[in-house]
Amino acid sequence: MSTNQLEKVAEKPSRKLLKDKKxxxxxxxxxxxxKQTRKQQKEKRKAAKRENKRPRRRIFPIWLRIILLIIFAAAALVAGLMVGYGIMGDGNPTDILKTETWQHIIDIVFKEA
Incomplete structure (x- = not known):
């Protein structure tokens, strides 16, 4: 083959290259x-999941949770007062539940000069 023929062969894209491009x-x-079908499939799956989803049944309704939270907070407050007055203050822990004790505390706080 002459160099001229080699140049023509080199310039022509081979069939394999054309096949690869196609x-x-x-x-x-x-x-x-x-991608479009995947998106559509994903949306269909989500829609099916939403339709099959059962409504969530709560064991404790929200109103009951709020009431229990208030009760537990009050119990923690009373327990803290009893520990503070009985152990740290060297008093009887049940005395904190009496009104006379609270009246005495209020008199001390708002003592008139």
Whole structure:
């Protein structure tokens, strides 16, 4: 082969290269359609999941939770007062529940000069 013929062969794209380019373009198109179908499939799955979802049944309703929270907070306050007055203050822990004790505390706090 002459150099002239070699140059012509080099300039011509080979059939394999053309085939590869076509295959790549077909793959890109199929990927684009796959993405659309994947999105659609995902949306269908989500819709089906929403339809099949059972309503959540709570063991403790919210109003009961609030009432229990208030009760537990009050119990913690009373327990803290009893520990503070009985152990730290060297008094009888049940004395904190009497009104005379609270009246005495209020008199000390608002003592007139």
């Amino acid at each position: 295959q790549k373009s077909v793959e890109k198109e199929s990927q684009a359609t796959d």
